[in-house]
Amino acid sequence: MSIRNLDRLFKPRSVAVIGASEQAQRIGTRVLANLAEGGFDGVIWPLNPKYDMLHGLRCYPRVAALPGAPDLAILCTPPATIPGLIAELGARGCRAAIVMTAGLGALKGGGGRSLRQAMLDAAKPHLLRILGPGSVGLLVPALGLNASFAHIGAGAGKLAFVSQSGALGTAVLDWASLRGIGFSKFVAMGEGADIDFGDLLDYLAADNDTSAILLCLEQVSGARKFMSAGRLAARGKPVIVLKVGRDREGDADAVFDAAIRRAGMLRVHSTEDLFDAVETLARARGQRGERLAVMTNGGGLGLIAADALLAGGAQLAPLSAATAERLRQMAAPAANPLDLLADAPVERYAGAVAALLGEPQADALLFLHAPTAMVPSLRIAEAVAPLLQAAGKNVLSCWLGGSAVAAARQLFAGAGLPTYDTPEKAVHGFLQIAQYRRNQDLLMEVPAQLPAAPERAAARAVVAAALAAGRRELSEMDSQAVLAAYGIPLAATRVVADVEGALAAAAAIGYPVALKASAAALGRRADVGGVVLDLEDADMLRAAAGAMRDRLKRLRPDLAGTGFVVQQMARRPEAQELAIGVHNDAVFGPVIVFGQGGLAAEVAADRAVGLPPLNMVLARDMVGRTRVARLLAGFGQRAPADLEAIGRTLVQVAELVADLAELAELSINPLLADAAGVLALDAHIRLAPPRPACAMAIRPYPQELEQTVAWQGGSVLLRPIRPEDAPQHLAFFNALDPDDVRLRFFSAMRELPPAQLARLTQIDYDRAMAFIATRAGADGQPETLGVVRAVADPDNFSAEFAIVVRSDLKGKGLGLVLFQKLVDYFRSRGTAELSGEALSENGGVQHLVRRFGGEVLPRDEAGTVGLRLELQGTRPRLC
Template sequence: MSVRSLKPLLHPQSVAVVGASTKPKSIGWVVMRNLLREEFAGPVMPVTPEHPSVAGVLAYPDVSCLPQPPDLALICSPPETVPRVLETLGKRGTPAACIMSQGLHRARTPEGDSALERTLAVARAHDMRILGGGSMGILVPGIGLNASSAHRGALPGKLAFVSQSGALCTAVLDWARPREIGFSHFIHLGDTDGVGFGDVLDYLGSDPSTRAILLYIETIQQRRNFMSAARAAARNKPVLAIKAGRSMEGGRAAASHTGVLAGSDLVFDAALRRAGMLRVRDIDEIFGAVETLARARPVKGRRLAILTNGGGIGVLAADDLAELNGELAALPEEVIARLDSVLPPTWSHGNPVDIAGDADGERYVKALTILIESKVVDSILVMHAPSAISDPSEVAAAVIRWCKDRPRANIMTCWVGSEAVEHARHLFSGAGIPAYDTPRAAIQALMHLIEYRRNQTLLMEVPASAPTDFVPDTARARALIDRALAEGGGTLNEPEAKAVLEAYGIPAVETRVASTPAEAAEIAATMKGRLALKILSPDIVHKSDVGGVVLNLPGPAEVEKAAREMLERVIQISPEARISGFTVQTMARRPGAQELIVGVATDPVFGPVIMFGQGGIAVEVIADRAMALPPLNTTLANELISRTRVSRLLEGYRGRPPADREAIARSLVHLSQLVVDFPEIVELDINPLFADSKGVLALDAHITVAPARPGTEHLAIRPYPKELEELFALPDGQRALLRPIRPEDEPNHHVFISRLTPEDIRFRFFGLVHELPHSEMARLTQIDYDREMAFLAEVAGGNDGRETVGVVRTVTDPDNDKAEFAIVVRSDLKGSGLGKRLLTKMIAYCRSRGTKVIAGQVLKDNPRMLAFVQHLGFVPTRTVDGDIVEVELDLHSAAAARIE
C-alpha cells in the first residue's frame, strides 16, 4: 500500500529498454516498436551489447553507459540476468522498473540463487518499485506511452484497467478499440511480486485523469492493504472488478459446516461489497456498467416502472427484472386512474405500462409525468420497438425534452432494434441519457446502479470494536479458549463452545457432559422434559452422520440405553475417533422456529468471515448462505441476513409470526465481536440456531481455535479502536471524553460546525463555510482507521446527551511517511488545555504507528495557532499563496519525544 515511486512507473519522463532487440517478434523488438509508434515525448534508450542501434535509435551496451538514469526501465533480458540489471539500475538511481521477462520464479542467477528472491532483495535495497515479473507492461495513452508487448495500442480515455492476466489485457485491447473505448492507464501487474492492486488503487484513486477503475483479479496478497486502498479509491470514483475462479473447486477442506460452505468466491464478493466496489462477470458487463454509472443518476430505491409501446418487450424486461432479483413497482389504483385519463382503453392497466404500438412522443410524455410523480416508482425504463405508425426519433426527442425539465428523474431507455432506432439511440447518447440495445442490458444496468448504491452505503459503515451497549464476559471466554489451546487439541467441546457463546450474549440450550452411559442417565434424572443425547468427541463434528444424535428421549432409562447403543454404533463407524463421552440436553420446544446456521470461517486471503444462512442437517445441500467481513454493526448484520432466501421465511408466513429479526442481528453483531476479541478462533458453527418471535437459541455449537497474535491484524478491516478512548478534566470540572470519531457522530458534528464562530470557520477551512453537505460530513465521520484518525472531545449535553466540543484529525499518506493534521476547538474552550491535549494525543498516536512527520497549514493572521504549534515543536517550512504557513514536526526528533 504505497504510492512511493509510482509516478515514475506510471507517468515516466524517460524510458530505457534493457534487452532491446532487432530480432522480429522478440519481446525487446516488440517493446521498442510500441514505444516508438506512439508520441511519447521523453527519451527512449535501448540497451543491448549486440547492436549499435535498435529501430534507428542509438543503443547503449549496458545500463552503466546510459547518459541519464531513466525514470522507468523495461527489462526484457533473460530472467537469470534480471537481478544484476536491477542492481546496476538501482545504483544509477532509477526509481522504477517493469520486468517483462518470463519465468523469474524458476530461474537461478549465475551464483545459484533464486532469481525472484534476489530481484526482490535488490529492489528493496535500492528502494525501487517493480512491476512483474512476466508483465506485459504499461500503456498511458494520454502521454503517448506504450511501454508494453501488446499487439496493439490503446485509445486515450478516462478508464483505468488493471489486470493480473496478460491474455485478458490483449483481449480487452482488441475488444475496446473498435468500440472507441479509451483508457487513462492500462496496467498488467504480472506476477505481482512488487507493485500490487493496493498500490495501483492508491495512485489511480487520486489521479484526476481517471474517471473509473476496472480490475481483473485472480488473487489478493495483502488483505488489509487491498481493502484500505479499495475503500479509499471507491470513495472518489467507481471501482469495478472481475474475479476469476468463481467455482468451489480448489477450496480448502474444513471441519465445520461453515468452513465447507465458505467458498472463496462468496468471501471475495463480501470483500468487494464492503469496499464499495461493484462486481461484474465479464468484459461486456464491466464496460456497460461503467457507462451506466457515468450517465445514470444514483437510484434511491429498487422499484421500477416499465413504459413501453410493445407488450412483448415489456414482458421480457419484467422477466429479466425478476430473474435478477429486481422489484417491479406495484401501481396503486389512483395512478392507474390517472393513466386511464390520458391513455387509450387498450393500454395494459398495469406495470409494465404498455401504451400501444401507435404511441407518439406526446403519449409517452403524459405517461412518464404520471409515473414519475408517483411515490411508488423509483426508476423508469422507457422502451420502444419500431412500428410503421410511430417514429422512434420523434419519441426519443420528446423523452429527451421531458428529461431536461426533470433533471432529477432516474430514466433509462431501451430502443429495441437496429437500423430503425440507431438515430434515436444517438440522440439519447448525445443528451447523456442511458440507452441500451436489449431489455436485459437495461435491467442489468439498473441492478448495477442498485448494487453500487448499496455497496457505497456499506462502505460508509465503520462498526465499533465493541458495541457500546454490550459488555461480554471476555474473561470466561478467554479461560475456555486458553484451556483448549493448552490441551493441544484446538477444539472446544459442545458445552464449552456454548459457554463461550453465552459469554457473548448468544443464548444456548442447557447442555451437560457425561463420561459414561450410566452418568448420562444420572444427569437425565435431574432434567425435566424430553431430552437429546449426543456423542462427545473432538474428532466428530457432524454427529448425525455417524448416528451420534438421538432426540426425544423421555427419561433416564431411555437415555442410558440410547447411550450404550450410540457408543457401539459410533465405534463401528469411526473406530479411530476419540470418545470423550456424551452430552445431555433438554429438548428445545420451539414449534415453528426457523433453523438457521451462523458461523465463522477463516479465509486464506481475507481472514475471518461471518456466515449466515438456512441451517439444519441439509445445510450443504440447501446452500442458502451469505458472507460478510467482520466487524459488523446492526446495519451490516441486517444486510447480511437480507442476502439469503431464508430471510423471507423470517418475515412470517401462513400464520407463523415473524421471527425476532433484531435478536438475530444482535447475535451476528455479538459473534462478530467475539471474532474481533479472539483472533484464535479459526472456525465456529452454530447449527441450528433456532429463531422465532421469542428470539434465538443455539442448539449445537462447535469452535476450533489455534494460537494467534493478539490484536486486530487478523481482520481485513480495522475496527473502531476503543482502546484509544480517555477522559480529560476541563477547568470547570467537566470531564470530556476524548475518543476516535464514529459514523454515528455525524449529527453532532453538524451541530458542532454550525456553532463555530466565523473566525473559527475561516481559520479551520480557510474560507466561509456555513455548512457542509451530508456527503462531506459523512466523509469526515466515516473514516478508515488504517489510513486516517480523528479524535473528538465530547461533553454532556445536546439532544442525545452528548455534545462535540473539539476535534483533531490526520490523514496519512499510504507510505505512512507524512500525516497532515487539522484541529478546531469551540471558542469558549480555547485556553482550557483541550486543544493541546487533543493534538498531543494525535502526535503520540502517529508516532506509535511509525509515521515520520506530522504537518499542517496555518493562516499567517492566526498568530495564536502558530505560537501554539511552535510551542509543541512544529517548525515553519514554507509559505503557500502568501498567507498560509506550512508547519512540520519530525516525530523522531527530540522535540517530539518530549511531548506527552
C-alpha cells in the same frame, strides 16, 4: 509497498528500452516500435551492445553509457540478467522499471534465492518500483506513451484499466478499439511482485485524469492493503472488478464477492459487463430504491424486461392513482409495463414519459422502443430526449433494431442517456446501478449502537487454559463459555459423565430436557442416535440414556463409554433454525458465514459471507442476502423474528473473531430465532496457533488504543472513533460555534451532511486515525468533547491532521491532550511527519503545533498557512 515513484512510471520524461532489437518476434523490437510510433514526446534510449542505431535512435551498449538516469526502464532481457540490471539502474538513479521477462520465480540465482527475490532485493535500497515481472507493459494515451509490446494502441479516455493477465489485457485493447473506448491508463500488471493492485488503486484514486477504475484480476495478494486501497478509491469514483478463474467449490468466490461488496466496488462477470457497467455508472444519477417503470411500444418487449427484472431480484414500480389518471386522460393504459402500442403518436410518447418521470413510486425509467412504419423512431427520440435528459431519476433506454433506429440511438447517446441493444441488457444496467448503490451504502450508512462490551478476559482465560492443556478442540462447555462471554444467549447446558449425573443435571435445569452424547469425535450426533429431544421426566431420561449407550456400543464401540450433554429443551415452535460459522480464507483471513441451520443447512446451501469486523448495518445486510430472510420476516400467522437480535449475534461473533487470534473455526448450529430473540443450542470452537495481526482483511477497532486520562479534576476517555459514534458526533458538530466550524472546515457549514458524517466516523484504521475525547454527559449518555484526526499517505511518510474542541471547552487543555495522543500514535507507526493546513487567523492550532516543536509555513493560497511537525522526539513545551 506504496505509491512512491509511481509518477516515474506513468509520467516519464525519458524511457530506456533494455534489450531493444530489430529482429522480428523479439519483445524489445515491438516495445521500441510502440514507443517510437506512439507519439511520446520524451527521450527514448534503446540499449543493446549489438547496435549503433535502432529505429532512427542512437543505441547505447550499457546502462552506464546512457546520457542520464532514465525515469523509466523497460527490461526485455534474459532472466539471469534482470537482478544485475535492476541494481545498476537503481544506482544510476532510475526509480521505475517494467520487467517484461517472465519466469523469474522458478529460476535460482546466487545464494539460492529465486531471481524474482534477487530482483526485489536489488531494487529495495533505491526505492526502484517494478511493474512485473511478466508484464506486457502500460499505456498512457494522453502522453502518447505506449510502453508495451501489445499489438494495438489505445485512444485517450477517462477509464483506467488494470489487468493481471497480459493476454486478457491485449484482448480488451482490441475489444475497446472496435467500440471507440479510450483509457487514461492501461496497465498489464504481470506477477505484481512489487507494484500490486493496492498500489495502483491508491495511485488511480488520486488521478484527476481517471473517472473510473476497471480491474481484471485472477487473485489478490495482500488482502488488507487491497481492501484499504479499494475502499478509499471507491469513495471517490466507480471501481469495477472482473475476476477470472472462479473457485469450483464456490467458497472462495463467495468470500471474494463479500470483499468487493464490503469495499464499495462492483463486481461483474464478463468483459462486456465490465464496460457496460462503466457506461451505466458514469451516467447514473443518485438512486435510492429498486423499483423500475417500463415504457414500450410493444407488449412483448415489456414482458421480456419484466422477466429480466424479476430474475434479478428487483421489481416493477406500482403506479399511483394520480399517474394512472394522467395516463388514462391521454388514452394510454394505466399499467407497468406501459405499452403505448405501435401506432402511438409522438405527443402520447411525450405525455407518457412525463407521467412516469413524475411517478413517486418509480425509482428509474426504462424506455424500450422497436421501429414501426407509423412513426419514425427519430421523431420520437427528438421529442422525449430533452425530457429524459432533464429527469431527476435514472433513465435507461433500448432502441431495438438496426439501421431504422440508429439515428435515434445516436441522439440518445449524445444526450448522455445510457442506451443498450436489448431489453435484457438495459435491465442488467439497472440492476448494476442498484447493486452498486447497495455496496456504496455499506460504506456510507451509520450503524446502530454496539451491543454491550464483552467479557474478553473470561473468554481469553478459557482459550489459554485449553491451549495450555494441549487441546485444540474446545469442549462443549468451554465453547459455550466463550460465546456467553460475548453475550450470545445459550440454552442451559450441563456435561456429565454418566446416567446419574444426567438425572441430577436435568433436575437442576428443569424438565423438559434434551439428551446428547458428549463425545466430539462423534461428528454429527444425530446420525448415530446421539440426540434425544423432549424428555419430560426422570424415567424418560433414564430410558433414553440407556438406549443411547446401547446404540453407541453397537455402532461406535470406541465411544461406548462417552458421557452426556443435558440441555434445556427449547420449545419454540415458530423459531427458524439458523447457523453462524467462522473459517479462515487463504486470502482474506477470517470470514463469517450466516444462513439456514439445522439438518437442512448443507442441502439448502443458503448462506451469506461477510468479512469481520461487522456492525449492525453490515449484519443486517448479511441476513438480507439469504433466502431464509424471507421466512424471518414472518409469514401467515407466524410473527417476524427479532432481526435486531440476529444482527447483534453476528456483531458479537465478529468481535470474538477480532479478539481471539487463536480462533480457527466456530460453528453455532442451530441458532433458534423467533420473535422472542435468539438462542444458541450447539456450539463448536477449534483453535490454532495465533494468526498474525494483519491476517484480517479489514483492521478491526483498535481497542488497545483506549486510554483514560485526567483532565480538569476528572477524567475523560480518549479512544478511536467508531461508526456508532455518529449521533454524538452530530451533536458535537451542532455544539460548535459558527466561527469554530469555519476555522475547522474552511466554510460556514450550517449542518453536517449524512455522507460527510459517515466519512468522519467510518474510518479505515489501517491508514487513518481519529481520536475522540468522551465522557458521560448530564443525561448519562456519552458525549463527544473534542476530536483529532489524521490520514496517512500510502507511503506512511506524512499524515494530514485536523483538530477541533467543543466551543464551550476551549482553552482548558483538551486540545493539548488530544494532540499528544495523535502524535504518540503516528510516531509509533513510523510516520515521518504530521502536516496540515489552517486559516491564517486560526492562532489556536498554530500555537498548538509550535508548542510541540512544529513549524507554521507560508502558503501560496492567500489567507492560509501550512503546518508541519516532525515526529522524531517531539514533546510539547509546557510553558
